[in-house]
Amino acid sequence: MDRKEFLKNASAATALAFFGLSLESCSSDQEDTTPGTGNPPASSAVTFNITENPFNALQSEGGWLLHPSENILLVNVGGQLSAFGSRCTHTGCTRDWTFPNNVFQCNCHGSQFDTNGQVVNGPASSPLTKLSVSVNGDIVTVG
Numbered sequence: 001m002d003r004k005e006f007l008k009n010a011s012a013a014t015a016l017a018f019f020g021l022s023l024e025s026c027s028s029d030q031e032d033t034t035p036g037t038g039n040p041p042a043s044s045a046v047t048f049n050i051t052e053n054p055f056n057a058l059q060s061e062g063g064w065l066l067h068p069s070e071n072i073l074l075v076n077v078g079g080q081l082s083a084f085g086s087r088c089t090h091t092g093c094t095r096d097w098t099f100p101n102n103v104f105q106c107n108c109h110g111s112q113f114d115t116n117g118q119v120v121n122g123p124a125s126s127p128l129t130k131l132s133v134s135v136n137g138d139i140v141t142v143g
């Protein structure tokens with residue numbers, strides 16, 4: 001660091017200190033380190049038609065999806081639908097999920113959950129929040 005750069009940084013730090021701020025508090029890429037709660041979606045109940053795309057993927061055993069607009073993971077296990085809040089219980093990622101080898105995998109840090117929402121591999125240590133599912137003809141209601 002040359003003299004000019006040093007003075008520039010020192011001036012910025014002095015100005016921030018004057019206002020009671022630190023350079024550290026300006027970081028914008030901090031990760032949420034609060035463990036996720038596995039909270040269900042904000043809306044109280046979500047309804048969809050299982051014959052319509054993309055929900056028709058759930059008609060086959062082993063079919064799964066992340067709801068396109070709600071934080072809900074869905075899977076067909078043995079002809080029965082199960083649903084979970086998609087907020088990962090590690091640090092709260094909600095939308096980066098895959099389903100390799102019949103496990104839900106959060107790709108933020110690699111936690112895996114079985115089709116009952118139980119942790120298979122960490123770093124998460126708590127299960128996903130299970131949501132109620134009811135089916136009436138082609139209409140599925142979650143939550």
Ligand code: FES
Pocket residue numbers: 088089090091092093106107108109110111122123124
């Ligand atoms: S948020 Fe870290 S594994 Fe899901």
